[in-house]
Amino acid sequence: MRENLINLAYLVAAVLFILGIKGMTHPRTAVRGNRLGAVGMLIAVVAALLDLHVVRYEWIIAGVVLGAGIGALMANRVQMTDMPQMVALLNGFGGIASTLVAGAALLETLAVAVSPPLQFTIATAASGLIGAVTFWGSLVAFGKLQGLVGDIRITGAQMLNAALLALTTAFGVWLVIDPSATWAYWALVVTASILGLSLVFPIGGADMPVVISLLNSYSGLAAAATGFVLNNNALIITGSLVGASGIILTNIMCKAMNRSLTNVLFGIWVPSEEAVTGDEVYAGKVKAAHADELALLLEGARRVVIVPGYGMAVSQAQHAVRDLVLMLEERGVEVEFAIHPVAGRMPGHMNVLLAEADIPYEQMKEMDEINPTFEQTDVAIVIGANDVVNPMARTNPSSPIAGMPILNVDKARSVIVIKRSLSPGFAGVPNPLFAADNTLMLFADAKKGALDLMNALKAA
């Protein structure tokens, strides 16, 4: 009876999670959705506390208090620009928790039963593998986003990864054949940990949106695998929801870069045969402008589209950009934001930064929605973005970014690019947009550039 009630509570929790994610389909209902999820979690934890196996509470209470303290501190302290790091860490913690729970469950089962069922051991091995890869992979992703770790390319990395995966699988098979061999589980966790490190080390910064989405998916799959270990439907349902969510985001990110998942994962960049150098593209054609001239241009504009990129996040320019927008709107200019799916370091990164600066979400437009409007746009302002506005993706089939969907800012009547220098973006290719007839460069850091423009506009 008690067990049935507990399982019904888990069902209620799972339903609340589904409704919670459903709330995320609109900004108006999202806050309620998030709270529904939290209530679901509370119900699930209370149900777990009522489980007959739970006989002592001090370790649970200590763990929850400690974890909640750390979690609350992290959530309140983190800057919106650092959200990718935060999510990477949280993914990792979810992953390692699954690995630890599966390990504990293995020991517990061996203590009471002689031979656990096949499902149990397979799921335990899967939990150990996915959880450990997620944890260490996420730590490396965190280190990269935080600027602590560079790109480390080891020759033969793919061979190494294949060998590690084979070894991990071998330990898993051993565990399935002889479940009493707990050492095989921990050996599996160790090799999977090294695999997690070597998988993420070679991946470059701009590919982070894909990596974080994928690790998000893994953290869900690890929870689902643990659900199979414990025969707990709440974990299975929730884990598969998150797994699906991460996979969908991963897919969106890959499409937005026109790269395959394997391509990103193995850090492969196909170098272009006929590399175009910056000198050829830029020679004598780049026009640098002063903020005062640009202000005159903006004065006469009726419609302005702003394209933010990672540079805006790096220089914390979102508030300065908002002030510029308000100034333009005061003068009757229509302003919209064009957001490329991979702008920033995680899906939706730019939207969160703009929302932080009080820019209404109705003003943030997706690529497909805004692209047809560039022809009717008087001025497009590119702030700290590069590859996502490179027209070569459309025009040069031999370019490494050929076929990548871009924001067609070059079709606007005038383009202002705020950028510190002509240095190439992540793809390492020059951007003909900077040399286009209708482009004016404002060489400055995103924040300073936006402030200069605003002040010039104020004076004009």
Place this chain on the structure above:
Amino acid sequence: MELLVISLTVFVLAVFVGFEIITKVPPTLHTPLMSGSNAISGITLVGAVISAGAQISLLTTILGFLAVVFATINVVGGFLVTERMLAMFRRKD
């Protein structure tokens, strides 16, 4: 075996539910979606709580305790940071 089939059924159906809802989430909310779904993937906390409280051996208690800490950071940090972000998306009327 029977249990495995039931579990698999639940898993596959849940994946479909996930695909159905999540494709409807607008790109504007992708970051909160990620941190929010991340928070609920801390559901492993349920298993961690049982391990930490079951008193099978010292090792399982320690493993359970560590899992409770990590999963709770995941859950509490995830929900709170999502709440913080979503509050920014609210219309300021």
